[in-house]
Amino acid sequence: MLALQLLFNAIALGAAYALVALGFVLILNATSAVNFAQGDLVMVGGFGALAFGSLLGLPGIVLLVPLLVVMIGIGFLLAFVAYFPVRKRPPDTVFITTIAAGIIMSNGANAIFGPEPRATPSLVSSGDWQIGGLVVSYQSAAVIIVAAALIVGLHLLFTRTQIGRRLRATAQDRDVAASIGIPVNLMVAATFAVGAALAGAAGLLLSRNFFVSPTDGANYMLKAYIAVTLGGWGSIPGAVIGALIIAAFEVAFPALPALIPALAPYAEAFTQVWSTVVLYVLILLILWQRPQGLFGEAVRARP
């Protein structure tokens, strides 16, 4: 039963991480540039949810709608501030501009909301179902449902609509996309908007249980980066799987002494700090063995 509970918790956490990683990988594919502001966009989403919550006094799931609208605007802004002015420069220039944008967001949040961690409104209401020994909180269930709905919606957007095909075509070959009539700059800016919206949604989903503070960006950024590295740089399904693996590890590690009696005497070693250390060591090991990540890259492996 403990294992089942851990699995449920891991899926709830991983579903939110997956949104962050997806946004990151979509921008990566569209620009070949790393958006280091992705983590700070999660933080902005958390504070955005907080602000809308105190303004409107509605449950989080309703706040998602205005939050997504605002995040889409922020994504466009990010593209025009941190990407387009430097897009002809070497790709690492975008590292710097997006890091700068992230620092601006972080300090802006600090100035507006202060440094203390804050909790956002719950998605529906507090409470839980007890199923056997399993505790399913409304919050976690709603996180999974909202994240899954966003991922399915994204999949439908990209595969079933003309705009989705045009976003993909632009990411795959920008010059050719332009030569068949696609407004490529608009598509790239829209990709930033989608990436920011996904990060913002994750901020709303995570900041109830894990709070939000202005310096949270780096932590989420690192997790997105690792998820995409694990899943195969550029792979979209890989990003989701990578995010689930990271979440599973974070949830399982502190529980290992309870799961495996032989480890019980060393219980004090299974702390958050060691969890992070072990996570990074595992990632180094994996990348030594498989530099392409666990799941390669189907598209880029073209002949």
Next chain:
Amino acid sequence: MNTVLDIEQIEVRYGGVTALRDVSLKVAPGQAVALLGANGAGKSTLLKTVIGLMRARTGDVRFDGRSIATLPPQRRARLGVGYCPEGRRTFPGLQVRENLMVACWEGRAERERRVEEMFSLFPALRQKADHLAWQLSGGQQQMLAIGRSLMGRPRLLLLDEPSLGLSPVLTDEVIGRIPAIKQTGTAILLAEQNAAKALAVCDHAYVLQTGKVVGAGPAGELARSADVRKAFLGG
């Protein structure tokens, strides 16, 4: 002369390297024109300058009588210029059907009709409709790239070396579709190193050498001309 494409004395450079100098060229509506020249002559550069991926430093590019020299590629495409790049460059992670659909700007019904049209023009694509483009053979990718460039019903199609890397049989199959494309009223500017095969399907031809036009005339005449035979047709 009534022209669909009128290139007037353009000069194009890559940094300090001049790739085209003082090049003029005309294509009449519905005409197929071959652009011949060895590797490095400037054929690709010329087609890129027409679609807008390169800009001319001097001179003008007119489409249907209107200057398009300062428009971005997407505007030129929407005006009716189709471009099929060298090396095919299909969208690798899009299905065959999606590669076609993405290049169409009409509603769903018309889009489906045009996809069907492309499948009748290139029947080999129909069986592969749901495959990702990178899974296709070189010949199929070339057909797909041409089909994609026709989805907007262009008045002018720019075709860059469709025979590149294809077997003689496949080259014949691909170049053999040019008369059918011409019949729909689309004018064609075909860049080719394979002069004999290009001249066989074109009305008119230009010969480029190190960035300059060194010969032009009706395709039949060029095919018989001693110079062209010597330069491109193996004597």
